[in-house]
Structures are given as C-alpha cells and as structure tokens.
Amino acid sequence: MSPEKDDQGATQHRMRRQCIVFQNHKHSTRVKWKIQWATLSYCPKSTFIVIQEQNMSATPSRREVDKTAILLMIFLCMIWGLQQTAIKAISADMAPVLQVGIRSALAALIVGLIIVWQKDYPAFRKLPVFATLSVGILFALEFLLTGEGLCFTSAAHMSIFLYTAPIFAALGLHVGLPEERLSPIQWGGVALAFLGVIVSFMGPDGGLNDPALRYGWVGDILGLLAGASWGMTTLIIRFTSLSEAPATVTLFCQLSVASIILIPAAFLSHQTTFHPTGFVVLDFAFQLVLVSVISFLIWFSLLRVYLASRLGVLSLMTPLFGILFGAALLHETLKPEFLAGSALILTGISLVSRHALFKKKLRYT
Numbered sequence: 001m002s003p004e005k006d007d008q009g010a011t012q013h014r015m016r017r018q019c020i021v022f023q024n025h026k027h028s029t030r031v032k033w034k035i036q037w038a039t040l041s042y043c044p045k046s047t048f049i050v051i052q053e054q055n056m057s058a059t060p061s062r063r064e065v066d067k068t069a070i071l072l073m074i075f076l077c078m079i080w081g082l083q084q085t086a087i088k089a090i091s092a093d094m095a096p097v098l099q100v101g102i103r104s105a106l107a108a109l110i111v112g113l114i115i116v117w118q119k120d121y122p123a124f125r126k127l128p129v130f131a132t133l134s135v136g137i138l139f140a141l142e143f144l145l146t147g148e149g150l151c152f153t154s155a156a157h158m159s160i161f162l163y164t165a166p167i168f169a170a171l172g173l174h175v176g177l178p179e180e181r182l183s184p185i186q187w188g189g190v191a192l193a194f195l196g197v198i199v200s201f202m203g204p205d206g207g208l209n210d211p212a213l214r215y216g217w218v219g220d221i222l223g224l225l226a227g228a229s230w231g232m233t234t235l236i237i238r239f240t241s242l243s244e245a246p247a248t249v250t251l252f253c254q255l256s257v258a259s260i261i262l263i264p265a266a267f268l269s270h271q272t273t274f275h276p277t278g279f280v281v282l283d284f285a286f287q288l289v290l291v292s293v294i295s296f297l298i299w300f301s302l303l304r305v306y307l308a309s310r311l312g313v314l315s316l317m318t319p320l321f322g323i324l325f326g327a328a329l330l331h332e333t334l335k336p337e338f339l340a341g342s343a344l345i346l347t348g349i350s351l352v353s354r355h356a357l358f359k360k361k362l363r364y365t
Contacts, residue, residue, distance in 0.1 A: 062180075062307045065314065069306050072298055073314040079295045081321025084155040084162070085329050086287055087147065090280045095271035096147030101262030103284065104143070107292035108255035111248055120246045127253070131240040135250070136257020138233045143258060144265060145226035153219025154332050159322020160197050161223030166313050167194055168231025173308060176239060180307055189351030193316045196344025199337055237300075238308050247300035255292065316345055 065073075087096050115121055142162075149158055170190055173180035182190065233254075237243050242250055266272060302311055320342050326332040 063305060065306050065310045069302060069311065070314065072302060073311060074317065076295050076298060077315060077317040078321050079290050080163075080315075080318045081159055081323075082325045083287065083291050084146070084150065084158045084322050085325040086283050086291075088150050088155040088158075088326075088330060090283045091150060093273065093275040093277060093280045094284070095266060095273045096150050097144060097262055097269065097271045098266040098274065099284065099287065100143040100147050101259055101266050103288045103292050104140075104255045104262060105259035106288055108252055108259055110288075110293050111252045111255060111297075115246075115248045115252060118246070118248065120248055123245050123249045126241065127245060127249070128240050128242065131236050131242050132253045133257065135233050135236050135242065136254050137261065138229045138236070139254040140258035140261040142226045142229040142233070144262060145222045145229065147271075149219040149222030149226065151219065153216040153223065154326060155330055156319075156323040156326035156332050157216060157220055158223045159326070160319040161220050162227045162230070163316060163318045163322075164194070164197060164224060164227040165230035165234070166190075166315055168228050169234040169308065170313070172231070172235040173238060176235070180238075185351060186313075189348040190313060191348070192351065193313065193345045193348025196341040196346075196348060197316070197319060199341035199344060234303075234308055237303065243304065247297050247304065250300050251293075251296050254296075313348070316348070320345060 087099055090099070146158060146162060149161075167190065170180075170182065174182060237250065299311075323332075323342075
C-alpha cells in the first residue's frame with residue numbers, strides 16, 4: 001500500500017472521528033460548518049444526511065432549575081412581592097393605573113436605549129406581529145386589573161391571586177410542550193402550593209378586617225383575572241418565536257404596548273391624581289427601575305434558559321413576600337392562616353424543584 005493511500009486513509013479516519021465528536025456540539029454555529037464540511041468530504045453519505053437533519057431541526061432545549069435560577073427567583077419574588085405594596089402605599093397620591101402607565105412608558109424608553117447600546121434592534125424584524133401585540137395587550141391587561149383590584153382589596157390578597165399565574169401557565173405548557181410536562185409528583189407539588197395559596201387568605205371575613213375593603217372580593221377576582229393574563233403571556237412567549245428573541249426586545253414590546261393602553265385608560269377612567277411628594281418619587285423610582293426594567297429583564301432571560309413551568313412554580317414564593325411586606329409596611333393583619341398556607345406553598349415548591357434535581361442526579365449516576 002502506497003504512503004499516499006495510508007495518509008488518505010488516516011485522514012478519513014480522523015475526519016470520521018471528528019464528525020462523531022462534533023455531533024455533540026451541534027448547537028454551535030461555528031461547529032455546524034465544520035460538521036457539514038467534514039461530512040461532505042470524508043464521511044459516509046448517510047451520516048451527512050442524519051447530521052444535517054439534526055442541525056436543521058434542533059431547537060435550544062430548556063434546563064431544569066439549578067441553584068443560580070433558584071437564587072435569582074428568590075430575588076425576583078422579593079421585588080414582585082414588594083410591588084403590590086409599593087403601588088398601594090402611594091395610591092392616595094398617585095392613581096394605580098396612572099402609576100403603571102407612566103412607569104411602563106419610561107421603562108420602555110430605558111429598555112429601548114439598552115437595545116440600541118447592545119445593537120439588538122435587528123431582532124425586531126423577526127418578531128411575529130400578532131404574538132407581539134398579544135403579549136403587549138395581555139401585559140397591559142394584567143396591570144390594569146392589578147391597579148383596579150388594589151382599589152378594592154389589600155396588597156397581600158392581590159399578591160396571592162395575581163401569582164396564581166404559574167397554575168394557568170403550567171396547565172397550558174403541560175398540554176402544548178412535551179418538554180414542559182410535569183411528573184405526577186411535581187403536579188402534586190403544584191396542587192399543594194395552590195392549596196397553600198387558598199389557605200393563606202382563609203379566615204373570618206375572607207381575611208379582610210378593614211371596613212374600607214368590604215368589597216374586597218371584587219379586587220380578589222380582578223387579581224385572579226390578572227394572574228390568568230400573566231399566565232397567558234407566558235404561554236404565548238413559549239409557544240412562539242418570541243421565546244428566542246432577546247429579553248430586551250420582548251420587554252420593550254410589552255412595555256410600549258402597555259403604556260399606549262394604560263395611560264389613556266387612566267385619563268378615561270379619571271384616575272389622574274398625582275401629588276409628587278418625596279416619598280411618591282422614591283416609591284415610583286423603585287417601581288420603574290427594579291420592577292419594570294431589571295426584574296423583567298432577568299425574568300425573560302431565565303425563560304430562555306430554564307423550563308418555564310419550573311420557574312412558574314418557584315414564583316409562587318412571591319405571595320409570601322407580598323403578605324410579609326403588606327404586614328410590615330402597610331400594617332395589614334398577619335393571620336395564622338398565612339403561616340399554614342406558607343408552609344404548604346414552600347412544601348409544594350420543594351417537591352417540584354427537588355424532584356427535578358433528584359431525577360437529574362439519577363440520570364447521571
């Protein structure tokens with residue numbers, strides 16, 4: 001056998017090995033070209049066809065939650081739990097719907113500047129128009145219902161009902177996406193957490209002892225509808241190409257549409273009260289920077305990496321923080337039912353997250 005044939009055989013063998021190794025890294029654009037070039041030159045035709053089909057059909061898969069996701073979700077839940085208290089605290093000096101409308105407009109401006117700085121604006125050309133408008137409208141509806149609901153019920157109750165959103169999202173994701181399906185144990189955790197949410201506000205008079213909140217059930221229903229709107233927003237993002245868009249672009253679209261709807265809604269409903277005291281400005285700055293910009297950028301970034309159903313269940317910690325902040329800052333009554341409900345919620349969350357991590361460990365042992 002000639003030295004040239006030996007060299008050619010060795011090269012072919014080496015390139016076949018590269019093809020096999022590169023299959024494990026098909027999500028890298030640079031490696032995709034190496035796969036196609038190496039396969040076309042040296043690998044069997046059948047191998048080339050299989051690898052091409054894998055690359056063309058491959059979609060980024062979401063991961064189970066890890067310690068980083070859990071810590072970030074605790075941070076987000078604290079911010080979101082404080083949000084209802086922040087809106088309620090200055091509602092006498094600035095109408096809730098007006099608060100949310102103006103902060104959405106200003107936050108859209110900030111996020112827009114971030115998009116320009118990061119040069120993410122080409123992503124707008126790839127956005128599905130109908131889905132983009134839908135999430136913007138649902139985003140506005142969520143905060144419209146929240147603002148109106150806080151006029152009738154307490155911040156603690158609004159936190160509880162608003163954050164039933166993961167239940168609505170989990171139901172839709174379970175039906176629509178195989179990778180998001182929960183195991184029986186995890187569904188048991190969801191049910192237990194939802195039961196804890198119910199127990200948390202049970203008690204005499206529905207847990208509302210304030211005479212000014214005698215129509216609190218109206219606010220509770222509005223909070224539940226707001227939670228459904230949030231859950232539907234998550235479903236649309238996950239079921240469409242919006243889930244692959246940069247977090248800044250998705251957030252900008254939601255904030256822009258929300259501001260266009262909420263500001264006119266505030267004027268049409270005569271909710272234009274505004275007394276710019278120092279406390280109002282400080283409270284509004286918290287809502288603008290931490291709630292409307294930073295927290296949602298982190299949330300949408302997490303949705304691109306981790307399973308949405310797992311993140312949704314972790315967000316059930318938010319009502320706990322909401323009730324705690326309401327009791328500490330607005331002097332809302334903290335009842336024994338809350339302690340029992342919080343224990344059920346934390347147990348449910350633990351079942352969902354720990355069961356997922358346990359399955360992951362078994363898979364690699």
